[in-house]
Amino acid sequence: MEDHIRIFDTTLRDGEQSPGCSMNRAEKLRMARQLEHLRVDVIEAGFPVASRGDFEAVQDIAGAIRNCTVAALARAVKSDIDCAYEAIRQAARPRIHTFIATSDIHLAHKLHKTRDQVLQDAVEAVRYARSLCEDVEFSCEDASRSDITFICRIVEAAIEVGATVVNLPDTVGYAIPTEYAAMFRSVRREVPNIGRAVLSTHCHNDLGLAVANSLAAVEAGARQVECTVNGIGERAGNAALEEVVMAIATRREQFGVMTGVQSEEIFRSSHLLSSLTGMLVQRNKAIVGANAFAHEAGIHQDGVLKSAITYEIMTPQSVGIRQNTLVLGKHSGRHAIKQRFRELGFDLQPDEVERAYREFCALADQKKEVYDEELIALLDGSVNHVDEYYHLDGLHVSTGTAVKPTATVELRRGENRYVDSAIGDGPVDAAYRAIERITGVIGKLTEYSLKSVSLGHDTIGEAFVRVDFDGTLFNGRAASTDIVTGSVLAYLGALNRAMAARRSRTGDPATPITLVASASGGGT
Numbered sequence: 001m002e003d004h005i006r007i008f009d010t011t012l013r014d015g016e017q018s019p020g021c022s023m024n025r026a027e028k029l030r031m032a033r034q035l036e037h038l039r040v041d042v043i044e045a046g047f048p049v050a051s052r053g054d055f056e057a058v059q060d061i062a063g064a065i066r067n068c069t070v071a072a073l074a075r076a077v078k079s080d081i082d083c084a085y086e087a088i089r090q091a092a093r094p095r096i097h098t099f100i101a102t103s104d105i106h107l108a109h110k111l112h113k114t115r116d117q118v119l120q121d122a123v124e125a126v127r128y129a130r131s132l133c134e135d136v137e138f139s140c141e142d143a144s145r146s147d148i149t150f151i152c153r154i155v156e157a158a159i160e161v162g163a164t165v166v167n168l169p170d171t172v173g174y175a176i177p178t179e180y181a182a183m184f185r186s187v188r189r190e191v192p193n194i195g196r197a198v199l200s201t202h203c204h205n206d207l208g209l210a211v212a213n214s215l216a217a218v219e220a221g222a223r224q225v226e227c228t229v230n231g232i233g234e235r236a237g238n239a240a241l242e243e244v245v246m247a248i249a250t251r252r253e254q255f256g257v258m259t260g261v262q263s264e265e266i267f268r269s270s271h272l273l274s275s276l277t278g279m280l281v282q283r284n285k286a287i288v289g290a291n292a293f294a295h296e297a298g299i300h301q302d303g304v305l306k307s308a309i310t311y312e313i314m315t316p317q318s319v320g321i322r323q324n325t326l327v328l329g330k331h332s333g334r335h336a337i338k339q340r341f342r343e344l345g346f347d348l349q350p351d352e353v354e355r356a357y358r359e360f361c362a363l364a365d366q367k368k369e370v371y372d373e374e375l376i377a378l379l380d381g382s383v384n385h386v387d388e389y390y391h392l393d394g395l396h397v398s399t400g401t402a403v404k405p406t407a408t409v410e411l412r413r414g415e416n417r418y419v420d421s422a423i424g425d426g427p428v429d430a431a432y433r434a435i436e437r438i439t440g441v442i443g444k445l446t447e448y449s450l451k452s453v454s455l456g457h458d459t460i461g462e463a464f465v466r467v468d469f470d471g472t473l474f475n476g477r478a479a480s481t482d483i484v485t486g487s488v489l490a491y492l493g494a495l496n497r498a499m500a501a502r503r504s505r506t507g508d509p510a511t512p513i514t515l516v517a518s519a520s521g522g523g524t
Contacts, residue, residue: 003257005248006041006224007241008200011273012061013044013073014238015228021277022473024500025057032061034272035068035229038265040241042069042224044097048087049080055087062091069135071095076125085132096129099139099167102146102154115150123157130162137165137200144168144175148183152190159191165198165224170213173206173236177216184220200224203239205231210239215247218255229273230281230288242266242287242319250314267320271376278464278475280449287319328360328370340375363460363481374460378479389413389499390439390492397427397484407431409488411438428487435488441495444468450483463490469498 012028012035015021023031028045035043043065048055062070070091074080076098088094100111100122107113113121122138129136138158140151155166168187170180184201188194201217201224203210214225231240245261252258270288274281283290293316328336334357341348341356348356359378364370394410407430408421420437424430428448436442447466462479463486476494480486 003223005218005257005259006198006200007245007259007261008042008044008071008202008224008226009035009038009040009228009241010044010202010226010238011035011228011232011241012057013046014202014226014234015232015273016046017234018232018237018277018279021232021279023276024497025053025060027276028057029060029064031273031276032065034265034269036065037262038269039260039262040068041260042071042095044071044073044226045088047073049074049083055083058084058087059090062088062094066092069093069095071097071137074098074125074129076100076121078125078128081125081129081132085129088133093135094133095135095137095165096133097137097139097167098125098129099141100125101141102150103142104147105145106142119150119154119157122154123161126158126163127161134164136163137167138163139167139169139200139202141169142171144170144180144183145172148186148190151183152187155187155197156191156193159193159197163197165200166194167200167202167224167226168217168222169202169226170204170210171202173204173210175203175213176207176209177212180213181216181220184217184222188221198223200226201239202226204233205236205238208236210237211243211247214239214244215255218248218257223257229269230279230285232273232277232279240286242270246287246314246319249318263318264320275376275477278466278477280451280464292316293321328375329364332360332364337375346376374479388492389496390435392485392488392492393417394419395431395485395488397431399427399430405430407434407484409434409438411435411492427484431484431488432491435491435495439495441469441498443474443495443498445491446473448487450487461486463487465490465494467491467494467498469495472498472501474498474501 012031016023032043032045043061045058045061046054048058058072070088070093072084072088074084074096081096081098084096100118101107102118107115107118111118126136126138140146140154143151158166168183184199199222201214201222203213218225225244227239227241227244229241231237245259245263248255248257248259249263267288270281281289286292328340334353337357337360338348338353356378360370363374363378391412393412396408399405404423405427406421406423407427408419409431410417410419418438420434422430422433422437424433444467445465446468449464450461452461460479460481461483462477463483465476466473474494474497476490478486478489478493480489
């Protein structure tokens with residue numbers, strides 16, 4: 001029988017540490033439920049001691065997820081471990097994941113401890129964690145730059161006091177596949193009690209080798225791979241879950257292992273994460289990018305038409321990508337919309353169906369045919385909504401080659417309506433300045449992008465913004481046939497998220513947000 005590779009998803013912990021990728025509690029829970037549908041083995045839900053919000057999000061996930069292990073991260077410190085266990089204690093399968101650095105670089109410059117002191121800290125942490133929880137993972141931070149003799153000592157000691165999983169991470173993305181695999185082989189050979197624990201790999205992508213290193217570790221005996229959807233994570237990111245899973249599935253004869261992941265849920269998971277974080281997937285991204293199954297060269301097209309296996313090593317359907325995308329028109333009803341979303345993998349609640357239907361009707365009045373991609377983009381706005389402190393009631397812009405761009409914006413907050421105008425470098429910039437004049441809240445626009453959702457001159461455009469409010473980045477995303485309207489709605493989405501975050505911290509969304517800088521759109 002083939003060995004089973006556990007897929008340990010750290011999208012909600014390591015992945016969320018990617019700048020601008022933070023999610024609120026509801027969004028984290030929604031992503032966790034999708035990871036459960038994806039059938040990952042372990043969901044690392046967060047780092048509970050980091051903040052009250054992180055603790056509560058981990059607690060929510062632990063209470064909701066029944067079919068996956070739910071892990072919480074903790075430093076090798078008793079208070080961290082207590083906090084982690086309190087957050088996951090209601091999980092069907094809880095795991096405490098504790099770690100300490102083992103490289104001489106970290107010992108000298110970060111911990112200011114000797115190897116013997118670090119060994120003692122690790123033993124005490126694992127022993128204490130095991131007294132609370134049956135499943136304990138121990139990680140040697142910066143293992144790939146650590147002395148192999150010390151790695152073997154600390155791994156043996158951690159297993160002896162109760163570690164069930166031992167992780168040897170390439171924390172800074174420094175390793176290359178041959179040397180990373182050699183570390184795993186050395187540990188398997190030199191640690192006498194290694195058979196009592198599962199070896200795990202956790203790789204970062206600083207040199208673009210995270211997936212290659214992870215697969216090399218699998219060949220060297222690792223039986224858990226730690227990864228993230230879309231490869232998001234600190235710096236250059238983590239090993240991409242979809243690439244690891246499909247490499248193992250496609251080259252099963254090479255690896256002799258298998259995962260339990262439901263691969264047909266990969267594309268849906270990727271898109272959901274992208275919509276929640278605003279971290280868009282590049283078109284040429286392996287497995288889930290828009291070009292992953294596109295063939296433009298004539299010889300490739302001819303080959304694929306004759307037999308897909310000539311140029312496709314996996315099918316689009318195997319990762320949940322549909323080939324038939326043309327769907328509905330303005331005469332379609334609620335039932336048809338609900339059924340189409342179900343076919344796309346979204347089981348909507350009645351209120352979500354109603355919101356999505358209203359958005360669909362507005363779009364269908366403007367264009368003849370609505371595509372699957374456009375339906376999903378509409379869903380991002382109607383279901384992934386945030387509390388609307390400010391709602392767009394009206395927008396008028398005036399621009400041209402000989403005209404100073406001007407925008408008049410009408411916003412509603414509760415029963416009150418506010419109207420103001422501004423000029424700017426472009427129509428979007430002018431609209432953002434008008435919003436600033438109305439709200440008194442000035443953010444720094446750090447990222448702005450537009451993309452076409454489907455094909456054709458009447459396609460909807462999807463706007464994405466990342467705005468710095470009071471030193472914290474908030475994302476906004478919106479789809480519209482009018483790119484200025486979409487840009488304004490995206491900015492309001494970011495502003496409303498900032499207001500919601502303010503309410504969660506102070507209890508009063510009206511508490512002023514620090515004025516950071518101008519939200520100038522640079523002529524967009």
